[in-house]
Amino acid sequence: MSGSIWVLAEHWRGQLSESTYELLALGREIADGLGVELQAVLLGHGAADLAKGLGKANSVLSVDHSSLCEPVPEACAAALVQLIKERRPRSVLVPLTNISMGVGTLVSTAVKVPAANFCRDVRVVDGGLQATCVLYGGKIEATVTMGAECSILGIWPGARAAENGRSDVVPPVEPVTVSLPEAPRVRFKRYIEPEAGDVDITQQDTLVAVGRGMQGQANLALAEELAEVLGGAVCGSRPVIDQGWLPLSRQVGKSGVSVKPKLYLAAGISGAPEHVEGMKNAALIIAVNTDPRAPIFNVAHYGILADALEVLPALTEAVRGKKG
Amino acid sequence: MNILVLLRMIPDVVEELEISNDGKTLDREFLRLIPNETDDHALEEALLLKERHGGKVTVVAPDAPELDDVLFACLAKGADRAVKISGVEPVMGGRAAARLMAQVLTTAPGLLPADLILTGVQSTEDLDGLMAPILSHLLQLPYVDNVTQVTADGPGKTVTAVKEFPSAVRAEFDVQLPAVLGIQAAEKPPRYVPVAKVRAVMKSQHLESAAAPAGVEAGQLEILQMAKPEPAEHAEMLAGDPAQVAGKICEILAARGVL
Ligand SMILES: Cc1cc2nc3c(=O)[nH]c(=O)nc-3n(C[C@H](O)[C@H](O)[C@H](O)COP(=O)(O)OP(=O)(O)OC[C@H]3O[C@@H](n4cnc5c(N)ncnc54)[C@H](O)[C@@H]3O)c2cc1C
Numbered sequence: 001m002s003g004s005i006w007v008l009a010e011h012w013r014g015q016l017s018e019s020t021y022e023l024l025a026l027g028r029e030i031a032d033g034l035g036v037e038l039q040a041v042l043l044g045h046g047a048a049d050l051a052k053g054l055g056k057a058n059s060v061l062s063v064d065h066s067s068l069c070e071p072v073p074e075a076c077a078a079a080l081v082q083l084i085k086e087r088r089p090r091s092v093l094v095p096l097t098n099i100s101m102g103v104g105t106l107v108s109t110a111v112k113v114p115a116a117n118f119c120r121d122v123r124v125v126d127g128g129l130q131a132t133c134v135l136y137g138g139k140i141e142a143t144v145t146m147g148a149e150c151s152i153l154g155i156w157p158g159a160r161a162a163e164n165g166r167s168d169v170v171p172p173v174e175p176v177t178v179s180l181p182e183a184p185r186v187r188f189k190r191y192i193e194p195e196a197g198d199v200d201i202t203q204q205d206t207l208v209a210v211g212r213g214m215q216g217q218a219n220l221a222l223a224e225e226l227a228e229v230l231g232g233a234v235c236g237s238r239p240v241i242d243q244g245w246l247p248l249s250r251q252v253g254k255s256g257v258s259v260k261p262k263l264y265l266a267a268g269i270s271g272a273p274e275h276v277e278g279m280k281n282a283a284l285i286i287a288v289n290t291d292p293r294a295p296i297f298n299v300a301h302y303g304i305l306a307d308a309l310e311v312l313p314a315l316t317e318a319v320r321g322k323k324g
Numbered sequence: 325m326n327i328l329v330l331l332r333m334i335p336d337v338v339e340e341l342e343i344s345n346d347g348k349t350l351d352r353e354f355l356r357l358i359p360n361e362t363d364d365h366a367l368e369e370a371l372l373l374k375e376r377h378g379g380k381v382t383v384v385a386p387d388a389p390e391l392d393d394v395l396f397a398c399l400a401k402g403a404d405r406a407v408k409i410s411g412v413e414p415v416m417g418g419r420a421a422a423r424l425m426a427q428v429l430t431t432a433p434g435l436l437p438a439d440l441i442l443t444g445v446q447s448t449e450d451l452d453g454l455m456a457p458i459l460s461h462l463l464q465l466p467y468v469d470n471v472t473q474v475t476a477d478g479p480g481k482t483v484t485a486v487k488e489f490p491s492a493v494r495a496e497f498d499v500q501l502p503a504v505l506g507i508q509a510a511e512k513p514p515r516y517v518p519v520a521k522v523r524a525v526m527k528s529q530h531l532e533s534a535a536a537p538a539g540v541e542a543g544q545l546e547i548l549q550m551a552k553p554e555p556a557e558h559a560e561m562l563a564g565d566p567a568q569v570a571g572k573i574c575e576i577l578a579a580r581g582v583l
């Protein structure tokens with residue numbers, strides 16, 4: 001159906017991703033608001049079976065092609081561009097994850113339609129679409145209007161609850177074909193699994209998370225001591241891992257792992273969306289930061305405007321005292 | 325290997341950001357601009373490739389306050405050329421910047437052909453699209469993003485790029501050259517360069533400039549307003565000296581059964 005809302009059904013290693021359900025939940029709202037259909041676009045190779053999880057959509061367009069075996073943005077975009085030109089959807093929702101990143105931008109550039117990136121919300125306003133986009137590490141939000149023409153919307157993880165995008169309904173599936181280059185310019189070789197053997201931070205009840213605000217690797221000892229008295233482990237933001245202060249297995253966020261501990265104590269972490277994505281569901285979030293405008297205070301339950309290098313040792317001492 | 329690195333100056337988000345009176349743009353007057361962090365990693369990866377395989381590294385950047393110092397630092401780190409695109413108003417957004425870069429690369433003499441074009445995977449102001457994919461489309465080159473390692477077997481026709489996936493999983497891709505890569509993180513933290521060395525380079529080397537072509541098509545997106553997020557629930561702030569704050573946290577943890 002022309003003018004419908006499309007959701008790119010992201011899947012990886014045999015499973016639909018959480019983002020797909022989040023986008024289906026959001027897409028459903030938009031489609032209903034516009035009075036049009038919601039369609040999921042499933043691109044893959046031997047993955048057609050996943051369509052049965054996409055019942056929140058009215059129907060599924062399913063493409064099977066050997067070049068879509070692993071997620072290569074170029075290939076996904078080339079397929080999507082062909083479908084968009086043939087069928088003219090109203091808008092396409094694409095997840096902004098490390099799996100699908102770039103697809104939306106490639107498509108919007110090729111089809112020459114506007115794109116809005118980093119959307120945390122999309123609403124129907126006067127028959128047009130308005131998106132709220134998270135910029136500058138979460139410090140600014142921009143409201144942008146997409147007008148009535150076709151647009152590509154890159155959606156941040158967490159825009160809607162994944163639960164609201166699940167359905168037991170089995171949607172009708174329409175197989176469609178696309179032509180993709182025989183010799184792709186980008187060719188998948190192999191996956192590199194994370195090294196095992198380190199602490200599994202997804203299994204910890206208490207995490208002391210450190211960011212660039214900890215100033216140097218030597219100061220991580222303060223976090224280690226606190227984690228030890230609390231019976232937890234230390235994890236970190238991307239710059240801490242990139243600088244080699246902690247191993248990759250301790251990275252929380254978009255390209256690291258998602259955690260859900262009972263306590264997440266963030267020390268010197270600004271709260272960029274890529275980090276928040278991995279820890280926002282912790283039961284209790286306490287943040288220590290010297291910047292009153294740090295976005296981490298927008299997700300934390302308790303905040304302390306102070307030097308983490310002073311607060312961590314004081315807390316270690318207090319916890320020791322309490323334990324006797 | 326001939327490598328172009330695209331670098332942009334963007335607002336430092338650790339600083340206070342102010343919105344202009346029009347409510348639609350950042351007030352740039354008091355903004356502190358810094359090189360986009362992932363662009364800095366792109367330069368580092370380029371320098372590592374040059375060290376391993378030889379070749380030339382050229383840094384290209386739209387002009388912005390403080391850019392000269394940054395470009396001299398790039399030269400001091402080991403870049404061979406630094407080209408400043410003058411006459412450009414600082415533009416927000418990936419699309420306008422990417423279109424401009426694509427135009428400059430194709431029109432300014434001596435930049436293309438390059439084997440690799442490296443740029444940061446993302447900036448915090450890529451509202452209407454990411455630099456690397458736009459550029460790859462405009463230049464019709466293959467593209468991989470979230471790259472953390474690039475390896476080449478000598479001067480071949482391909483490189484292997486390691487790309488980050490979620491859950492700390494990575495994957496290797498073979499990429500035909502020339503190509504555009506969005507760099508997430510270099511194999512090593514970006515190198516430090518002492519101020520004295522930058523000063524020396526300022527005396528011995530010069531920055532090149534190229535004029536931005538007029539009439540580059542910018543984004544098609546209309547910004548209605550910019551605002552600082554007003555969260556439904558801001559954190560409850562705990563005040564006091566470190567010992568007092570620590571005491572309060574202990575109480576909260578005890579009440580929640582964490583202690
Ligand atoms: C595709 C992509 C994927 C990414 N994936 C991830 C990811 O998986 N995980 C991740 O974390 N990031 C990720 N990032 C990076 C992310 O965008 C941010 O750059 C990063 O999270 C910032 O880390 P930070 O908060 O430690 O550092 P900064 O943003 O530099 O913040 C440091 C904070 O410390 C505060 N501070 C300074 N001194 C002190 C002090 N003495 N005491 C207390 N506070 C202090 C400052 O006020 C500031 O708020 C990704 C980025 C991209 C583009």
Ligand SMILES: Nc1ncnc2c1ncn2[C@@H]1O[C@H](COP(=O)(O)O)[C@@H](O)[C@H]1O
Nearest residue numbers: 084085088089110111112113149150151
């Ligand atoms: N709103 C739109 N939805 C889908 N395809 C479009 C839309 N606008 C333009 N196109 C197609 O995108 C391609 C590039 O358009 P152009 O180069 O601008 O003429 C053409 O095949 C157009 O038909």
